[in-house]
Amino acid sequence: MFLPDNMKNTTEETNADNLRKKAYTNIEKWSMEIIPESIRKGVEIYAQEVQCFDPECAPIDTKIAILFSAGGRGMMGLPLAAHEVTKEILKDNFPYGEVLEKWAKGEDAEWPPMDIDEDDQLPELRFDVGDKVECRVGADEATGWAKGEVIQLWYREKQWPEDTFAPYKVKLDNGKQIFAPLDVDQVIRATK
Incomplete structure (x- = not known):
């Protein structure tokens, strides 16, 4: 039935x-x-x-x-x-x-490459430490966001490959800390 x-x-x-x-x-x-x-x-x-x-x-x-x-x-x-x-x-x-x-050709190539200019400077980001942001934390496009504050730029973890960084580390309002893997509005955006 x-x-x-x-x-x-x-x-x-x-x-x-x-x-x-x-x-x-x-x-x-x-x-x-x-x-x-x-x-x-x-x-x-x-x-x-x-x-x-x-x-x-x-x-x-x-x-x-x-x-x-x-x-x-x-x-x-x-x-x-x-x-x-x-x-x-x-x-x-x-x-x-x-x-x-x-x-x-079957050769190795890093993707995404870390864009470091001739002065060993990382690219400029849209947000700065202390900026209030919303981060994508869920699958739902409307409700899958959490508010927080940028606490670090160019975050990396020890086990990551050399020259691998996440643009932002964010402390969410609920106390959890996450990182934003890309500097795009689909991942991290200004608080509405």
């Missing part, structure tokens, strides 16, 4: 799965369009959401694997659910020519 409440959950789950699959298809198509035509032949792109249970990371990340026919591969991630990824966000965070060329 089917119960109406069970049918509702099944329908909601099916709709969420369909939305996710459509988002994966879009991300894979857009990624292929971004890759230079000269190295595009034989490339395979796979998008997948990954849930993070670490309170210091985004609750859902979208990981994108780029596999080249010569055996090279690369990976990138966005701290967003797949349906939140737009073509513009993807383009702004996608590996660029030099990195893709190395991956296409």
Whole structure:
């Protein structure tokens, strides 16, 4: 016997799965369009959401694997659910020519690279220590935000690879401390 409440959950789950699959298809198509035509032949792109249970990371990340026919591969991630990824966000965070060329040859290349200028200076950020912000801490676009204060710029942990930093460490109003992995409005924004 089917119960109406069970049918509702099944329908909601099916709709969420369909939305996710459509988002994966879009991300894979857009990624292929971004890759230079000269190295595009034989490339395979796979998008997948990954849930993070670490309170210091985004609750859902979208990981994108780029596999080249010569055996090279690369990976990138966005701290967003797949349906939140737009073509513009993807383009702004996608590996660029030099990195893709190395991956296409089977060589290692760091992504994202740490942009340090000739004076060993890190790039300028939108917020400063003491600024009030909202950070993405949940999957829901409307309610998945928590208010806090920036307490450190260019945060890093000992176990992270050398030259790997998160733009911000934030103390939330509930006392928890988290880091923002990207300096974009989808992850951290000014308090409303």
